[in-house]
Amino acid sequence: MLSASGELEFKLLREQLDVSDSVLSKHIKSLEEAGYVAVAKRRDFGHRRTWLSLTSAGRGAYTEHVNELREMVG
């Protein structure tokens, strides 16, 4: 989902993936530590919102992964 957009809000991603806050937080934390996802907390329209985006390393790793899968399938 992140590969198709600029930034997505944590809440929207959680609803789309139909997972709990804790499950998504855990995955995001791992990806953030690996340098694949950037997390930004900003105040928007009076609410504190968490925005997620792919870093260039994350985008590169994702593209590489998809290309490898395509090569395997042939």
Next chain:
Amino acid sequence: MTDENQATIAEAQSALESLNKIGNETISSLRPPLWLITMLSLLCGIFTFSFAVTEGENHWALGMWLSGISLVLLVLFARYSARLLGVRGLVFPPSGSGKVFLALQALFYAVVMFVGRGATVSGRPEIRLEGDFPIADLPLAPYIAAVIVSLSVAYLTYKYPTNEWVQQDASK
């Protein structure tokens, strides 16, 4: 081919299908409402037509300004409402393929608009351009250019709402 290799290929196929499905669902969830896509494409069509037929300060110049301003306001509204829903679009897509895709779109619209205007202006005897324009004297030129731009904007906004090049299932 060993059983292990076949299993790996089947897993890769399954992973690709899953990614494709997620890609299609993402596009559906990020797609602007149809009324907004329709308005956007109509305004782009009106702008293209007005740009092609405008001449000095005639009423089509006003049409061009009004449609241009409405277009900017509509895009700002679309970005604002998307942001409220949790999607923050970037002016330029972050990926290389997205940037190339956007540049090709911009080039395509520019070519259609300027060819439309060139053909229209060349078709007017009193303001004929220097040299022979390839499709001069084509009275339908502004209409054709407007329809091409309008339909392209509608199709591309529907299929690629984030301007990112996402491979999509042909059946969707």
